[in-house]
Amino acid sequence: MADDRNVNEHIEDLTLRNLFSLPPGSLSDPGMAAGIDPEDFRVLREQIKAKPGPISWSLVRSEMAEVLSATLNDSILSMWARAWAKYQRLMEDVERSRKSPDAVLLSPLAEHSIESTLHPYLEIFWGTKRIQKIDFNVAVTTRFKGLILGLRKAQIVFLQLAECEWTGTIRVKDVMLFQRPLRKLSLPGRIELKRAISLGV
Amino acid sequence: MTSFRPLCTAFALVTLTAMLTGSLLDLAHGGEPFSASVDGMATRVSTQASKAFAALARQAKLPPPSSGPTLTLTADPGSPLEGQSVQFTATWSQPVSRASYRFEWGDGQKSDSSQPNANHSYAERGRYIARVLAKAIIDKRAVLIQSNDLTISVSQAQPRENLPLPTLSVNPSTPHPGEAVTFTATIDPSVGPPQYHFYFGDGSDERSETAHITHVYERPSVYRPYVEAILGHGDDTRSSAPIVLTIRPQEMIPRLTVSLLTQQPMAGKYVTVEVRLDPPNKDARYEFDWGDGSPPKIGAENGRAAHIYAVATRYTMTAWAKTRDIAPASSSLVIDIQKAPWSPSLGPIAGLVVLLLAAGSTVGWQLKRRGRSSARPTDGLRVIGHPDTGSHLILRLDQASQDLSLTLRPGIDPSADRITFM
Numbered sequence: 001m002a003d004d005r006n007v008n009e010h011i012e013d014l015t016l017r018n019l020f021s022l023p024p025g026s027l028s029d030p031g032m033a034a035g036i037d038p039e040d041f042r043v044l045r046e047q048i049k050a051k052p053g054p055i056s057w058s059l060v061r062s063e064m065a066e067v068l069s070a071t072l073n074d075s076i077l078s079m080w081a082r083a084w085a086k087y088q089r090l091m092e093d094v095e096r097s098r099k100s101p102d103a104v105l106l107s108p109l110a111e112h113s114i115e116s117t118l119h120p121y122l123e124i125f126w127g128t129k130r131i132q133k134i135d136f137n138v139a140v141t142t143r144f145k146g147l148i149l150g151l152r153k154a155q156i157v158f159l160q161l162a163e164c165e166w167t168g169t170i171r172v173k174d175v176m177l178f179q180r181p182l183r184k185l186s187l188p189g190r191i192e193l194k195r196a197i198s199l200g201v
Numbered sequence: 202m203t204s205f206r207p208l209c210t211a212f213a214l215v216t217l218t219a220m221l222t223g224s225l226l227d228l229a230h231g232g233e234p235f236s237a238s239v240d241g242m243a244t245r246v247s248t249q250a251s252k253a254f255a256a257l258a259r260q261a262k263l264p265p266p267s268s269g270p271t272l273t274l275t276a277d278p279g280s281p282l283e284g285q286s287v288q289f290t291a292t293w294s295q296p297v298s299r300a301s302y303r304f305e306w307g308d309g310q311k312s313d314s315s316q317p318n319a320n321h322s323y324a325e326r327g328r329y330i331a332r333v334l335a336k337a338i339i340d341k342r343a344v345l346i347q348s349n350d351l352t353i354s355v356s357q358a359q360p361r362e363n364l365p366l367p368t369l370s371v372n373p374s375t376p377h378p379g380e381a382v383t384f385t386a387t388i389d390p391s392v393g394p395p396q397y398h399f400y401f402g403d404g405s406d407e408r409s410e411t412a413h414i415t416h417v418y419e420r421p422s423v424y425r426p427y428v429e430a431i432l433g434h435g436d437d438t439r440s441s442a443p444i445v446l447t448i449r450p451q452e453m454i455p456r457l458t459v460s461l462l463t464q465q466p467m468a469g470k471y472v473t474v475e476v477r478l479d480p481p482n483k484d485a486r487y488e489f490d491w492g493d494g495s496p497p498k499i500g501a502e503n504g505r506a507a508h509i510y511a512v513a514t515r516y517t518m519t520a521w522a523k524t525r526d527i528a529p530a531s532s533s534l535v536i537d538i539q540k541a542p543w544s545p546s547l548g549p550i551a552g553l554v555v556l557l558l559a560a561g562s563t564v565g566w567q568l569k570r571r572g573r574s575s576a577r578p579t580d581g582l583r584v585i586g587h588p589d590t591g592s593h594l595i596l597r598l599d600q601a602s603q604d605l606s607l608t609l610r611p612g613i614d615p616s617a618d619r620i621t622f623m
Contacts, residue, residue, distance in 0.1 A: 051581065063584050071586040083593035085381040085415060095413070118591030125583040138591070 011159070011191050016072035016079075016118070016138065019185075020168060020178055024069075025062040028177040038172035044124060044132040051126060064122055068136065071120040080142065081156060081197045083114040090149070094199045097151035104158075105151045109144065116140045136177075140168040142185070155196035161187055270295045274333050274348040282358035284322050285436050289331065291317040291348055297337035307331045307353065323355040365389035367397070367430040367441045375449050378421055379590040386412045386428040386441070398429040398438075402446065417592070421450035455480065456585070457522045457530040462505065467541045468513040474534060475505050478522045479583065485522040492516040492536075513540040 023029065027041075037045070041061075048055050084090055093107035118138040123130050146162030164185045170178040271294040281287045291302060305311045306321045307329030323329060333348045367388040376382050386397045400406040401416050402424030418424065425443035432439065455478055462473040478485050487501040491508045493516055498506055501520075510516060516536050523529040 048582070055582065060582065060584075063582070067584045067586040071588040074588060074590060079591065079593055082379070082381055082590070083595040086593075087595050091415070113596045114593055115596060116591050116593045118589045120589045121587050123585045123587065125585065126581055138589075 010194065011077055011187055012075065012194055014076045016074055016076065016140065016168075017069050019076060019140070019166065020072065020170065020180060022065070022069050022072075022178065025065050027061045027065045027068070029179065038134075038175040038177075040132065040134045040172055044134070047126075047131050064124070064134075067122055068120065071122075072118075072138065074118070076142075077193075077197065079116050079140075080114055081199065083116070084109070084149070085199050091199065093149075094151055094154045098154040101153045103152070107149045107151055109147045109149065111143075111145050112147075113144070114142045116142070134172060137171045137173075138168070139171075140166060142166045151199075152196070155198050157193055157196045159191045159193070160189060161191070269344060270297060270337075270339060270346065272333065272335055272346050272348040274331065274351045276331065276351055276353060279351075280354045280356060281323065282356050282436075283324065283326055284358055285433070286320050286322045287353065288320050289318060289333070289351075291333045291335060293317075293337075295339075297339050297344070300335055300337035303334045305332050305334065323353065326355045326357045329353045329355065364432065364437065364439055365392055366439050367395075367428050369399075369426065369428045369441045369444050371426070371444060371446055375447050376418070377449055377590055378419055379417060379592055381415050381417055382446075383413060383415050384426065384428065386430065388430050388439075392430070392432050396431040398431060400427050400429065402426040402443070418448045419592075421448045423447050455482065455485075455522060455524070455530040456583075457520060457532040459518070459520045459532045459534045461534060461536060466510070466536055466538050468510055468538050469541050471507045471509055472536060472538070473505055473507045474518065474520070476501055476520050476522065476532075477504060478530065479585065482522070482524050485524045488521045488523065490519045492518045510536075510538045513538045 044060070045057055048057065048060060087109070090107055090109065093105055097103070097105040116139070118140075119135055120138065121133055121135045124132040124134070143165050144161065145164070148160040149156050150158035150160070164187060165182055166180075166185050167182040168178075168180045169176060273292045273294070275290050275292070277288050277290075278285070279287075289304060291304075293300070300315070300317065302314045302317060302319075303311055304314065304319050304321070306323070308323055308325075310321070312319050312321065317335075321331075329352070331351045331353055334345070335348070336343060336345045338344070365388055367386050370385045370387070372383050372385070373380070384399055384401075386399070388395060397409045397412060397414070398406060399409060399414050399416070401418070403418055403420075403422075405416070407414060407416070416426075424446045426446055427441045427443040429438050429440045431437075458477045458479070460475050460477075462475050463471070466472040474489070476487055486499070487504075487506070489498040489501070489506050489508070491498070491510070493510055493512070495508070498508065500506070506520075508518075514537075516538060517533055518536060519531055519533045521529050521531045
């Protein structure tokens, strides 16, 4: 298992884009799906070929990569929070913290995983006409060996992490574009949040 | 059998008749025999005989034999409201077989059953005496027995229209697909602790013991969720008015493009640029940094802004589009400012020549530009990204328990951080 580089950014600023470290201007990892373009890409390529004037396919891919990267701007922490909000026992603690607004309540979570699935998509327009829509499937699994959430007023104000590792893929239909093997996410043991995250109670 | 006997013989007579017919219970009350019959025994006697036995049974008041079984009738609730369903249960003091029951509710109605429990509701307030009459086989004998009299006090029900209605609130008020939405039901506490049934408006619903529930909508749309308060353990339900909940689609990431309108930007002349925000946003505020050290310009009338560069050189100007809700978008443009040409004295002919030269230059520049533009994907091609907040599942948390142990990594100091487990 690869040991990821230290995450220098504050966890609140860590996005999917940072996590995947997408190569700039590229729609797949080097060597990944070598020579295999998803069908959607092939169709788009043919459509663009048919337009008047030559447009470099590499420029189009680069443009798509840039926009795809921009769609992965969701905060990792907010993703996790959405999953934790489904855990009844945590939400009971959240409710207690709401009723005791002056205290910081510690809510431990045992070893668990969070499976996140996102479906961003790109729309490609020629002039005002949409010529293609490409759906991406982004899957991220995060494993926590142990975690304590500090709660105040129904908000997460800090985290204490024992160990955290993650793996993820980005696909178009069955074609893998990016794959990140299981690796540790090096985060500080205790993370004070600059912006508390509401858990919605 | 039609002549009367002394009352002291009544009990024995009735018991004997019960053994023979298995139908005395009904006859004692002047009605038809039980529908639930005792197998192997006659279930009818003549009408004339039945009247006689009925009279005897009434006079005898039929206490249960002291050594025989007893039958106890209980009710839940014992003090119901008008129209509220009451569950009656008859309990034998010893095992019996082939039992059948007649419940007399005290309001003029009765019910026959082969089961020792039955439900009944009283239409009007008042005090009612309920009892159950049963027959059963004990030691191969048919036994007829009457339960205790049970007084049921029925109170006037609160008119349904006076029952409080629950209200439903939601947080956040305009969520996105995939975002956890918390609903909170509120109702006048005088009705007691209700249960709730939340209807989310997307075809799904969920029952809850508490007033809070979390739900995730998958698609953007307008939904009309409501909550049903279940009062008095299901005796009544009251529904809130539906609320209008709009699940907003994810905003597209805005893209700003800047293009140069001035064909030959020159020092000392106005240079005009045009900005275009995609998707358009009428609330966007534009700012321009012209890259020459001058203060930024704020605002773009008709999507255009103009500036005068003093020195002929290459500048990189940057434009920003800022809106209240969406992250700012920016775009930069490199502008080559040329020296202003020598200006001839504008006599009529010279002016015409300058105009012709300018027109020729414009046509040439346009032709040149057309050839270039096709090679740039952004001229005809636009790519718009749509992010997704996704769905997020939490797995394997069933291992959590009170004696949870957590292996703390270096950097965590339980004592310093006052970690306590709940």
